[in-house]
Amino acid sequence: MHEHSNNPERKLIVRFFSSIGFIATLVMGCIALTNSDYFLFFTLICSSLIYAWALSVYKNLEKSASAILYNLYALMIYLVLTGGAQGTGPIWIFIVSPVTFSIRGLKRGIVDIVLFLLAVILAFYCAHTFSIYNYQPDQFPYRVIFSFIIVAMLSGFYENSREKYNQKILALSKKNELLATIDPLTGLPNRRFTMNKLSEFKLALTKEQTPFVLILCDVDNFKKVNDEYGHSFGDEALIHLANILKQHIPNNAVASRWGGEEFLIAIPNVFNAKGVEISNKIHAALKQFPVNTSSESLSLTISMGVVQSHESDSIDIDIKRADELLYKAKEQGKNRTCSE
Structure with a gap:
């Protein structure tokens, strides 16, 4: 047939x-x-x-x-x-x-x-x-x-x-x-795709006790970047960040554009400490490799919140906890990671 x-x-x-x-x-x-x-x-x-x-x-x-x-x-x-x-x-x-x-x-x-x-x-x-x-x-x-x-x-x-x-x-x-699952600007998975993946990771956590970590990232002062350098440069900055994320996460992890200048990383089979280690590598890579165009150059910084998913919590609660830690990093001066 x-x-x-x-x-x-x-x-x-x-x-x-x-x-x-x-x-x-x-x-x-x-x-x-x-x-x-x-x-x-x-x-x-x-x-x-x-x-x-x-x-x-x-x-x-x-x-x-x-x-x-x-x-x-x-x-x-x-x-x-x-x-x-x-x-x-x-x-x-x-x-x-x-x-x-x-x-x-x-x-x-x-x-x-x-x-x-x-x-x-x-x-x-x-x-x-x-x-x-x-x-x-x-x-x-x-x-x-x-x-x-x-x-x-x-x-x-x-x-x-x-x-x-x-x-x-x-x-x-x-x-x-x-196209329905990919962010057209950065080429990363979008929120729809990532939510499906998070459901899979949560199911593995519930049935097989397979841990996973969430890292919620937000570009620091992104409105200022757009205002000073223009929206085209801002787009280049997001693409640059997406490439950095893809290069510094494990092969089985998912880095996605969560919305605007926010990005969400989901890493299975690791605990909280490994999530913090990966986030520090991302900070270092952004410092080492600035955003370069023909006329501008800028070292991009991001703030991150790292949480380990709890079996008893829903995905929404996990993300809310990561979001709270992200804003804690913002309040402490930005360009840093906060974790539980």
């Missing part, structure tokens, strides 16, 4: 075709019984039972899909070989291409259809050679095969277009999903 279909779609396709196959073969089996064609009746009833089984195991997608297709192929070969009802059996093979491509996708579908076509050619040959069924006129098998190839090519072209369209939609969806 093609890789671009998600599981709900694939299950729907399999359930649809297995249901249609079950109903169609059951009805045709009953018709064959009324026509006293007992062998065809037995064949169609067996086929309907296989479709019913495929429907019952549709959650096992590959097994159900294979049952649908190979049952369909076997039934079509039988109809070609025997002529079906008054020689109309081969007409049914034209449903094979759309069903195959819908279930298998383009690449795997082409392989299955080529093998099926070879089997159809062999069935026509055997029907003629062993006098199983005499198709009239003699050109009938060739016309059926040629028509089947055209239908298969058209179905393949449609499936190719559909898969490309699905790929574009999937790529656009992923891009939109990414």
Whole structure:
């Protein structure tokens, strides 16, 4: 089955075709019984039972899909070989291409259809050679095969277009999903993404006692920076700070733009002391690497509040505690870290 279909779609396709196959073969089996064609009746009833089984195991997608297709192929070969009802059996093979491509996708579908076509050619040959069924006129098998190839090519072209369209939609969806969780200025995760991460960290703390630390940061005197150097320089300062944060936090940590000139860092598997150590490294890096543009240079400073999450507290309370420590750092002179 093609890789671009998600599981709900694939299950729907399999359930649809297995249901249609079950109903169609059951009805045709009953018709064959009324026509006293007992062998065809037995064949169609067996086929309907296989479709019913495929429907019952549709959650096992590959097994159900294979049952649908190979049952369909076997039934079509039988109809070609025997002529079906008054020689109309081969007409049914034209449903094979759309069903195959819908279930298998383009690449795997082409392989299955080529093998099926070879089997159809062999069935026509055997029907003629062993006098199983005499198709009239003699050109009938060739016309059926040629028509089947055209239908298969058209179905393949449609499936190719559909898969490309699905790929574009999937790529656009992923891009939109990414844009919805990324701050466009700094490239850091935004508040929405970070809240989801904090929920994961809190769950790990509750279930597995995995600690994590929060560091809430705020740029000192940022309004003054904007007023004196301009908003473009202020944007460059935030980007510079974001890069410093990314460079000095662990790989499993999350640094995010919390809002305006505020940033939130979440670090799993560490305790409060490690959070303070990381914040001191960030202070040192900002002192060592000022914000430089073609015309301006400024050593940016930030104030930080560091807290270790408590299992009994909500995420909002954790952040409130960090915020209180952040403002304590501001009151003590800024460019420093306060922790519990």
